[in-house]
Amino acid sequence: MSWEKDLQRWVDANLLDAPTAERIRQFENTNRSGLRWPAMLAIGFGALMLCAGVLLFVAAHWDEMSPAQRFTLALAMVAVFHLAGGLLGGKVPAMGVAMHLVGTITLGAGIYLAGQIFHLEEHWPGGLMLWSLGAVLGWIILRQWPQAVLAAVLIPCWLGGEWSLATESYRGAWNIAAQGFLLLTIVYLSATPRDPNRALRKGMIWIGCFALVPMIGDVMFTGDVEHYSWGFRFPSLPTHLLAFGYASAYLPLLLLAAFLRRGRSVPVLLSAVWVFVLGVLSRIQHPEHSLLIYLWVALGACGLCYWGMRENRKLFINYGTVIFALDVITFYFSDVLDKLGRSMGLILLGAIFLAGGWVLNRLRSDLIVRAAAQASATEEKRGTQ
Numbered sequence: 001m002s003w004e005k006d007l008q009r010w011v012d013a014n015l016l017d018a019p020t021a022e023r024i025r026q027f028e029n030t031n032r033s034g035l036r037w038p039a040m041l042a043i044g045f046g047a048l049m050l051c052a053g054v055l056l057f058v059a060a061h062w063d064e065m066s067p068a069q070r071f072t073l074a075l076a077m078v079a080v081f082h083l084a085g086g087l088l089g090g091k092v093p094a095m096g097v098a099m100h101l102v103g104t105i106t107l108g109a110g111i112y113l114a115g116q117i118f119h120l121e122e123h124w125p126g127g128l129m130l131w132s133l134g135a136v137l138g139w140i141i142l143r144q145w146p147q148a149v150l151a152a153v154l155i156p157c158w159l160g161g162e163w164s165l166a167t168e169s170y171r172g173a174w175n176i177a178a179q180g181f182l183l184l185t186i187v188y189l190s191a192t193p194r195d196p197n198r199a200l201r202k203g204m205i206w207i208g209c210f211a212l213v214p215m216i217g218d219v220m221f222t223g224d225v226e227h228y229s230w231g232f233r234f235p236s237l238p239t240h241l242l243a244f245g246y247a248s249a250y251l252p253l254l255l256l257a258a259f260l261r262r263g264r265s266v267p268v269l270l271s272a273v274w275v276f277v278l279g280v281l282s283r284i285q286h287p288e289h290s291l292l293i294y295l296w297v298a299l300g301a302c303g304l305c306y307w308g309m310r311e312n313r314k315l316f317i318n319y320g321t322v323i324f325a326l327d328v329i330t331f332y333f334s335d336v337l338d339k340l341g342r343s344m345g346l347i348l349l350g351a352i353f354l355a356g357g358w359v360l361n362r363l364r365s366d367l368i369v370r371a372a373a374q375a376s377a378t379e380e381k382r383g384t385q
Contacts, residue, residue, distance in 0.1 A: 047098040051105050074110035078103050100138065101146040107134045108154075125161030132158050149203035156184055159248075167241060171234040172283070175222045176242075179279045180249030182215040186271045187253055189319075190261070205315070213323065216300075219275065220293060223282030250276070267307050274300050294331040298324055309367050312375035321364045328356065 007024060010016045016024075054077060065073065081103030089096025108131040115127060132154040139147035160177045167173035189208025191201040237245070250272055257268035278300070281293045301324035308316025332352065337345045 043094050043098050047102050051102050054106065055109055071114060074113045077106040078110050081106060097144050097146060100142055100144060101150065104135050104138045104147060104150060107131060123165070125158055125165060128154060128158035128161055145197065145200035145203055148200050149207065152188070152204060153207065156181060163245065163248075167237060167245075169234060170237045170241070172223060173237055173241075173245070175219065175279055175282060176237075176245040176249055178215065178218040178222050179246075179275050180253070181211070182219050182278075183250065183253050183272055183275050185211045185215045186275070187257055187268060189316075190257070190268060209315075209319065212319065213326065216278075216297060216323070219278050220282050220287055220297070223279060223284075223287060264311070267310075270303070271300075274303065288334045291331070291335070294327055297327045301327060305364075305367055309371040309374070312371045314368055314371070317364055317367045317371065321360050325356070325360060328352065 007016070007021055011018060011021045081099050085096045085099030085103060087096075088099055108127070111127045111130050111134075112124075132151055135147055135151035135154055138144070139151055160181065163177045164174060185208050187208075188204040189212060191204040191208075193202050193205060254265075254269065254272060257265045261268065274296075278293070278296055281287065281290070281296055284290050284293065287293050301320045304320035304323065305317050308314065308318075308320065329352075332349065337349070340348065
């Protein structure tokens, strides 16, 4: 921004000292353009509703259009939104970012609409590949964090789609992909919200927050899947596909964690071991009634809380507490409630909610206090050295 150049020029000319200049930067970064979180929330929901409205309008009138009109509309959706983003970006940067994001999202719709228009060969992961490529190019050209977040979602979906099609004739193959997705979610969640790319890191953390619980459930309940078609039982994965699947699900993510976290990558390695064991336990017949698998999930929740205490991550402690509570409730509904009468089941459930909620909240608060105290002691120790 122009004022930053002037501010640096004044510091170089000794008209301002460095601490004063830093306070000015913090003030301007906090108050520039008046876009606080309500405005940013409105822009985000507005972009989402705009995408939904445009796609709904196209779907409603699709049958009335000729192939030429359909293809022109598919191209226009992408071009118009990116053009609007370029025009608005100079005046309202947040609005420009939102329009560019809408343009990249509509690119996916345009890709699949074009495939339908020209009756291209049906291979739906190929559309995700092109869409991912568009998001990556958008991030390289625009350097806007929403494009990178979109690519971080689309690329795993594309790879998962390719794996699903390649192994659709084998049973239990998706569980390997689910393990990879769960480990990827943990890697996203472990991102630290600090500069550089603070907004991008926060976006990764949000992805991890939303996806962690569903991915745990995906791994838990996709291992014991029997595939039958017209009385034919699908075979198990061949050894070469099994080895390739596990290598693809684990090795790239472990290397990425080692590169990004360096000396702090041990928790991710332990998480990979936990995910692998969870995948093995999920192959037990009827895993929803297995006490062992629920105990393993509870152990993972405790490990997440400990990780949060070691690195002073309040989010990890809160999320670990939530996963532990959900694990207990899921086990109760799947394996305990049906063995009790209605009244006794409700009474016990109420006791679990009241007593268990109180105990978990006390433990969560104590862990947060201990994490903060440990972080303060570490900072003091560094300051004295």
